[in-house]
Amino acid sequence: MCHILHYAPPENISAKNIMLTGQTAHHIRNVLRHKIDDKIFVTDGQGCRYETKISNIKKTRVDTEIIKKISIKQKHTIDLELAFALLKGTRSEIIFEKGTELGVKKFILFTSEFSVLTTLSRRKLERFRNIAISAMLQSQQYYIPDIVFMQDLNCLLKNLGDYDVIFLADRGGELSIRSRAKRVLYVVGPEGGFSDSEIEQFKNLGVELLSLGENRLRSETAALSGIVKILTLYKQI
Numbered sequence: 001m002c003h004i005l006h007y008a009p010p011e012n013i014s015a016k017n018i019m020l021t022g023q024t025a026h027h028i029r030n031v032l033r034h035k036i037d038d039k040i041f042v043t044d045g046q047g048c049r050y051e052t053k054i055s056n057i058k059k060t061r062v063d064t065e066i067i068k069k070i071s072i073k074q075k076h077t078i079d080l081e082l083a084f085a086l087l088k089g090t091r092s093e094i095i096f097e098k099g100t101e102l103g104v105k106k107f108i109l110f111t112s113e114f115s116v117l118t119t120l121s122r123r124k125l126e127r128f129r130n131i132a133i134s135a136m137l138q139s140q141q142y143y144i145p146d147i148v149f150m151q152d153l154n155c156l157l158k159n160l161g162d163y164d165v166i167f168l169a170d171r172g173g174e175l176s177i178r179s180r181a182k183r184v185l186y187v188v189g190p191e192g193g194f195s196d197s198e199i200e201q202f203k204n205l206g207v208e209l210l211s212l213g214e215n216r217l218r219s220e221t222a223a224l225s226g227i228v229k230i231l232t233l234y235k236q237i
Contacts, residue, residue, distance in 0.1 A: 003041045004032070005137045007144075010044045018042050018052055020062040028054075028062050040064065045136065045144035047072050072142040076103050076236045079183045081163075083108035083156055084223050085190035086117040086149075091220045096128050099145075100135035102227050103236070106146040107132075108185075112153045114192030120149045157201060160185070166207045167230065169222045170199070173209025177233040186210075186230055188223045 006028065012019040020028060020042070028034050034054055042050040042064070049072050052064035082104050086092060096107060107128075111118045125147065132145050150156050160166055164181035169188045187207070194202070203209075212225050 005049075005140060006040060006042045007045060007133050007137055008042050010046060013042075013044055013050070016066055017055070018050060018064045018066060020064065021060065025058075025060065025062045029057055034062075039067070043137070043142045045133065045142070047074075047142050049142055074105075074143060075141070076105075076231070078181060078231075078234050078236060079105045080227065080230060080236075081106040081108065081183070081185045082188070082223060082227065083110060083185060084188040084219065085110060085112055085115050086120060087190070087219055088116055091218070092128070093131055094220050095223045096131045096147075097135045098224050099227060100132045100141075101139040102224070102231065103141070104145055104227060105143070106148065108148050108150060108156065110150040110153055110156045112190060112198060113195045115190045125149060153198060153201075156187075157205065160205050160207070166202075166205075167210040167226070168194075168199075168202050168207045169212060169217075169226050170209040171211055171214065171216065173211040177210070177230065181234075184230060184234075186223075186226050188219055188226065191219055 006020060006024050008018050008020055012021065028040065034040060036054050036057060038054050040052055040054060042052055049070045050066050051068040052066050054062060055065045056063035080103065082099055084095060086109050099107065109120060128147055132147065136144055162183070163185045164183050166185045166187065210226060212222055212229065217225065
């Protein structure tokens with residue numbers, strides 16, 4: 001039986017109690033209309049699942065007592081991270097929502113030569129995090145993916161040594177995946193793609209070009225279809 005899952009940041013969790021605030025408290029009190037002594041389930045986004053009982057309901061918060069705590073293992077045996085160029089409008093938000101549901105462990109935003117957007121505000125970054133939290137809860141997961149912004153492509157390139165294998169979405173690449181790996185990075189460029197010199201930099205670092213078929217895909221489509229392809233071929237879904 002699936003229960004509605006709520007999120008509380010680790011700083012709101014003690015050995016015996018959890019304090020729920022903001023929209024979470026509002027939803028529990030005014031939408032779900034929970035009462036004192038009702039049981040609810042909470043995660044800290046770091047792999048813990050708490051069965052709790054509501055002990056107090058106030059205007060701006062809900063207090064609960066912890067009944068049981070369980071540590072949940074990651075579902076996938078590979079750590080899949082996604083690096084993609086920041087997109088206009090709500091298209092980046094789609095990637096965060098659906099990528100989190102599929103099990104991406106970390107999102108890396110960057111800018112490249114053909115990027116339209118080159119800056120990311122703290123407010124926008126917080127919105128992305130909230131979208132990821134919501135997607136985590138909706139999909140009954142217990143780990144919030146990390147979100148990192150790198151100002152330019154060079155910052156990304158300098159950190160490629162941490163991965164077992166790196167795939168770059170490219171129509172001229174291979175259709176199959178042969179590498180065995182534990183930690184995988186999948187890279188998707190902006191709408192205009194990467195420049196020839198940027199592609200060459202990736203190749204020189206041993207990045208594998210991965211084809212998603214003959215059609216030219218929007219960046220968000222390439223991101224999500226590539227995630228599914230990688231997880232499928234690694235037998236993760």
